Amino acid sequence: MKIVNHLQHVALALLLAGCAATDSASTNQAPTAMEVAIERGYLLGEEVDKIHNYEISGWQYLAADGLLLPASPSKTYLVLLKDRCSELSSTETIGLTTxxxxxxxxxxxxxxxxxxxxxxxxxxxxxxxxxxxxxxxxE
Structure with a gap:
């Protein structure tokens, strides 16, 4: 009887340890591009389907899931990506498909x-x- 009781305590301890590890891993994630943009003082405007007649004069890395594109002197866009693109953090130039x-x-x-x-x-x-x-x- 004592062995069964002891095994139950061990199983419960392992279960709780697994939950704690999951919680700490989820809170240590890198911030998203949207979070970084807001943290830097950018105000999120409307979602747009397209950027018309743009002239990209540079770009700014925010996070692996997005970047800022200044498309004209008065318009800047936050571009969020479908998947994380870790290569963005180490590249100097980008291209765009249209x-x-x-x-x-x-x-x-x-x-x-x-x-x-x-x-x-x-x-x-x-x-x-x-x-x-x-x-x-x-800023």
Whole structure:
């Protein structure tokens, strides 16, 4: 009887330890691109299906699941990706695919070359948001 009781206590302890490990792992996740943008003072605007007549003048890495694209002096977009694209953090240049001329949409992708001679990776766009830049001094 004592052996059965002891085994039940051991099983309960292992179960609780497993739950605690799961909770701590979930709280140590890296922040998402949306969380980073908000933390940096960007105001999330409306979700858009497309970016028309854009002229990309650079880009800003936020997290493995998204980036900021300044498409004109007055418009910046938060581009969230369908899957994590860890290569974004270590690349200096990106490319963009477009299914329709002068329009970037959810059917397109961010092209990443992790290093010279490396294999290109296409990171497909999931959602696009218009964001408002933080005011000077608020950054």
């Amino acid at each position: 299914t329709v001329s002068s329009v970037l949409s959810r059917f397109d992708a961010v092209i990443v070359h992790p290093h010279p001679g490396g294999i290109e990776r296409r990171c497909y766009i999931d959602t696009i948001y218009l964001v408002e830049k933080p005011k000077k001094g608020d």
